Amino acid sequence: MxxxxxxxxxxxxxxxxxxxxxxxxxxxxHAIANSMERALSDPKVRAVVICxxxxxxxxxxxxxxFAGPLRGPPLIPxxxxxxxxxxxxxxxxxxxxxxxGFELALFCHYRIAQSKARLGLPEVTxxxxxxxxxxxxxxxxxxxxxxxxxxTTGRHISAQEALKLGIVDQVTDQNACETALxxxxxxxxxxxxxxxVSTLTTPCPPDLxxxxxxxxxxxxxxxxxxxxxxxxIQAVRAAAxxxxxxxxxxxxxxxxxxxxSGQARALQYCFFAQRTAGKWTLPSGAQWNNSKPREIRxxxxxxxxxxGRGIVVSLARVGISVxxxxxxxxxxxxxxxxxxxxxxxxxxxxxxxASLNLLKFTLSLQDLKDVDLVIEAVFExxxxxxxxFQELSKVxxxxxLLCTNTSGxxxxxxxxxxxxxxLVAGMHFFSPAHVMKLxxxxxxxxxxxxxxxxxxxxxxxxxxxxxxxxxxxxFVGNRMLKPYLDQATFLLEEGATPxxxxxxxxxxxxxMGVFRMSDLAGLDVGWRVRKESGLTGPDVDPKNPPRKxxxxxxxxxPDMVCEQGRFGQKTGRGWYKYDKPGDTNAKPDPLIQNLLxxxxxxxxxxxxxxxxxxxxERCLFVLANEGFRILEDGMAARPEDxxxxxxxxxxFPRHRGGPMFYASMVGLxxxxxxxxxxxxxxxxxxxxEPITMAYTGAQKALKSDxxxxxxxxxxxxxxxxxxxxxxxxxxCATHSHGKCFKLHWCxxxxxxxxxxxxxxxxxxxxxxxxxxxxxxxxxxxxxDLSISLxxxxxxxxxxxxxxxxxxxxxxxxxxxxFIDDYIVKRINGKMCYVQRPPIHTEAPSTPPQxxxxxxxxxxxxxxxKQTVEETVKGPKMGHCxxxxxxxxxxxxxxxxxxxxxxxxxxxxxxxxxxxxxPGSLWDQDECTLLSPSKSIVEIIENIETTV
Ligand SMILES: CCCCCCCCCCCCC[C@H](O)CC(=O)SCCNC(=O)CCNC(=O)[C@H](O)C(C)(C)COP(=O)(O)OP(=O)(O)OC[C@H]1O[C@@H](n2cnc3c(N)ncnc32)[C@H](O)[C@@H]1OP(=O)(O)O
Numbered sequence: 005m006x007x008x009x010x011x012x013x014x015x016x017x018x019x020x021x022x023x024x025x026x027x028x029x030x031x032x033x034h035a036i037a038n039s040m041e042r043a044l045s046d047p048k049v050r051a052v053v054i055c056x057x058x059x060x061x062x063x064x065x066x067x068x069x070f071a072g073p074l075r076g077p078p079l080i081p082x083x084x085x086x087x088x089x090x091x092x093x094x095x096x097x098x099x100x101x102x103x104x105g106f107e108l109a110l111f112c113h114y115r116i117a118q119s120k121a122r123l124g125l126p127e128v129t130x131x132x133x134x135x136x137x138x139x140x141x142x143x144x145x146x147x148x149x150x151x152x153x154x155x156t157t158g159r160h161i162s163a164q165e166a167l168k169l170g171i172v173d174q175v176t177d178q179n180a181c182e183t184a185l186x187x188x189x190x191x192x193x194x195x196x197x198x199x200x201v202s203t204l205t206t207p208c209p210p211d212l213x214x215x216x217x218x219x220x221x222x223x224x225x226x227x228x229x230x231x232x233x234x235x236x237i238q239a240v241r242a243a244a245x246x247x248x249x250x251x252x253x254x255x256x257x258x259x260x261x262x263x264x265s266g267q268a269r270a271l272q273y274c275f276f277a278q279r280t281a282g283k284w285t286l287p288s289g290a291q292w293n294n295s296k297p298r299e300i301r302x303x304x305x306x307x308x309x310x311x312g313r314g315i316v317v318s319l320a321r322v323g324i325s326v327x328x329x330x331x332x333x334x335x336x337x338x339x340x341x342x343x344x345x346x347x348x349x350x351x352x353x354x355x356x357x358a359s360l361n362l363l364k365f366t367l368s369l370q371d372l373k374d375v376d377l378v379i380e381a382v383f384e385x386x387x388x389x390x391x392x393f394q395e396l397s398k399v400x401x402x403x404x405l406l407c408t409n410t411s412g413x414x415x416x417x418x419x420x421x422x423x424x425x426x427l428v429a430g431m432h433f434f435s436p437a438h439v440m441k442l443x444x445x446x447x448x449x450x451x452x453x454x455x456x457x458x459x460x461x462x463x464x465x466x467x468x469x470x471x472x473x474x475x476x477x478x479f480v481g482n483r484m485l486k487p488y489l490d491q492a493t494f495l496l497e498e499g500a501t502p503x504x505x506x507x508x509x510x511x512x513x514x515x516m517g518v519f520r521m522s523d524l525a526g527l528d529v530g531w532r533v534r535k536e537s538g539l540t541g542p543d544v545d546p547k548n549p550p551r552k553x554x555x556x557x558x559x560x561x562p563d564m565v566c567e568q569g570r571f572g573q574k575t576g577r578g579w580y581k582y583d584k585p586g587d588t589n590a591k592p593d594p595l596i597q598n599l600l601x602x603x604x605x606x607x608x609x610x611x612x613x614x615x616x617x618x619x620x621e622r623c624l625f626v627l628a629n630e631g632f633r634i635l636e637d638g639m640a641a642r643p644e645d646x647x648x649x650x651x652x653x654x655x656f657p658r659h660r661g662g663p664m665f666y667a668s669m670v671g672l673x674x675x676x677x678x679x680x681x682x683x684x685x686x687x688x689x690x691x692x693e694p695i696t697m698a699y700t701g702a703q704k705a706l707k708s709d710x711x712x713x714x715x716x717x718x719x720x721x722x723x724x725x726x727x728x729x730x731x732x733x734x735x736c737a738t739h740s741h742g743k744c745f746k747l748h749w750c751x752x753x754x755x756x757x758x759x760x761x762x763x764x765x766x767x768x769x770x771x772x773x774x775x776x777x778x779x780x781x782x783x784x785x786x787x788d789l790s791i792s793l794x795x796x797x798x799x800x801x802x803x804x805x806x807x808x809x810x811x812x813x814x815x816x817x818x819x820x821x822f823i824d825d826y827i828v829k830r831i832n833g834k835m836c837y838v839q840r841p842p843i844h845t846e847a848p849s850t851p852p853q854x855x856x857x858x859x860x861x862x863x864x865x866x867x868x869k870q871t872v873e874e875t876v877k878g879p880k881m882g883h884c885x886x887x888x889x890x891x892x893x894x895x896x897x898x899x900x901x902x903x904x905x906x907x908x909x910x911x912x913x914x915x916x917x918x919x920x921x922p923g924s925l926w927d928q929d930e931c932t933l934l935s936p937s938k939s940i941v942e943i944i945e946n947i948e949t950t951v
Pocket of ligand 1: 024025027063064065066067068079100102103104105107126127130133134135136138259260263264276279280
């Protein structure tokens, strides 16, 4: 895991050897510790160089280790030995120094970077913070503003920028290791004290408070509801205001709070899910590692609408020559100008020259005879597409791959009109195609593995997150969208308003609720598709009940809105009203309210109060349910693929992990129970019927031998304080012992749904805590977090029971903050997070009980008559959202608009468009400070923390 060599007779060269990224796993930490000890004790050694094998310094802590119990030597003492040593240690950074890898370099006395290396602290994107001293050392080295920016965004910087900031001592175009060896020898004998970053004083700007306040406001706006950036700011504040050792303590307390949070789990899941999606697999057995892609040097794009233009740009900027085809001269010229403008702007932003020489524009399909691959992006009309494919089949050389950018039509029907069905596949880009990262690669029944491998590899080359999906109406993303949109409009019928539904979804974390997003995308496109598919318009049999189609519930309200010429933002009116066409500021419209009231009275619908919880459950559980159906149908290989599609294509909040992950966090049994409940209430909505596979999966899991084994194990440990009933969120005992039973897919991830789990316990004395402020004005951000948490508990306080042994809460559990596992207590004058006590169902006089893992009403509640007002209000995270403005792609094949997210041409995975929700849990104005005496949170003043 690390090689030790003596080179140049007096330099110890320590090479990290843990492919692929030399992550700091337990054996690597061991090896570094041993190697340093050896180097420091060997009199022949006068200096040390640390580098990484295969041109990669270090990708940081081994993220996979975070899912299990922490083993091996802790990282910080290993790194401290490097700094404390009396021999100069030089980090030779090639490739990357990220996270813990960057922190390792910061403990070295000198840093040399190869000119192509990238450095950064991306922990925040994983829901944690740089907890091996990164938050304390970087501000000391480069000052607060620059460190704050790097730590709160996770941005990777170049070697040149690192030199400019003072992070590295030298940048070389040569081998960094060779350069570092020379450098190390020259450093021998020079004083080491000034090189020890821990001894430096953080340059403290006079306006520190204002700076941190501005940073706080910025991250709250950019990533509302996300905890890690706020914790990062608190840690940086500590670097500015505390001595190093105290700052380190603060850093580790903050890390402990984040480490087991649901957000960290979700974000780390997203990291691996994205990489898993690249390892595609088909029902035929063909997969990423047994199918060879073809090299694509030239391509053609047919249609220069919004989608076509974006695809041309995506291809050209990675060096593929592109022939762009349009049907009319005017359209061609217009498309040409727009593509050139886009490429020029893109090149300017990236500091490269625009690859305009790769482009050719033509009106003739004949020009395509020699290209390697064609992507058709014409109007979403099967007859038209078939004509194009027939023509392509005649014109293109026999080996040319023919792909379609349809957003949901039958790819096999197109394959069928060609002479090469095995070379036909779908490449479903999301709008705008040069910005959006998602690509669904649609595998038809006749698509060859080579065709899929080529489309996947081309997607990767274009910088897309490509996911292989099956050929069914709407594929994966748009297929799931249909039931989601249906639920939203059914909820309108039943009594909700567009703004209420949007707010619930935005509080959950979506940047825009479904109605605001539909207004942005334009309502007319969906209306046209619904008319074409006979769901509305003159073709509908007048005898057909207005609220039924094909025996299923149908909501005609969206059609009625369109009939009034309300097409969304572009017409200044849609589900909302706008000051003028094109305006983005959505305001509730009394006319829509009237329309809804008239509609309800026309159909005799008694409006009822609908809770946010019902909105979230119906919209999101139905999404996951359709995901299970898709898995059962074999249209997606894994739940991760579905989640990746929703994260990158539909702006699902990343800190929620995706619809499938979210369902697993809630608990599949719970999701199934709620779906059954809603389906009973709405039997004419088939999408609410729980999918058999998931249901039987859950039943099977309950009967599994492996589960029996786990339960037997757990029961044998009965009475041990570290075994608790499973909250559906923690790591199960069997999993951490390597005996994961895989009946639930989530077990693959390490969060199991077995009944008993091993709970890593934390002594009360080590809880993240903060002094209770004397007055509200003393509020710190930590208190801010605590108070927010307290407020949240207060909202649902009737559901709490006193802890089983309040006099002796020796152990607490630092886990999911947002699934309400925690209460905030004042213990010995400090605010602490304390795990919520288990609920005793047998207690006769208790208030209504809830499942700790979710805040849903009890089974006997009806939608009309809810007695418990719990709402699933959680943090939210905005994503930039983009409408599909093109007619050729803005709608799914089933007649609904699809929601698409973009990254605003930015690589920042946490970036958002800044839409803030006033209802966000962490919003400043909702976070009024409660004095502990005013709160009904239990106050425990005199606990012996040593009990
Ligand atoms: C009460 C409880 C208290 C708890 C306290 C706990 C304290 C715990 C310890 C504290 C110490 C903290 C140390 C540190 O601050 C934390 C970290 O370092 S977190 C990690 C930070 N690093 C990153 O985020 C980098 C992540 N990786 C990347 O961005 C990219 O992989 C890359 C390095 C830029 C390389 O990109 P590519 O070349 O494109 O390659 P891939 O991305 O496809 O990756 C290849 C392969 O490697 C796997 N991988 C990458 N990085 C890691 C990693 N850090 N750990 C584990 N595995 C990693 C990746 O998954 C791929 O695997 P494959 O898919 O091929 O199986």
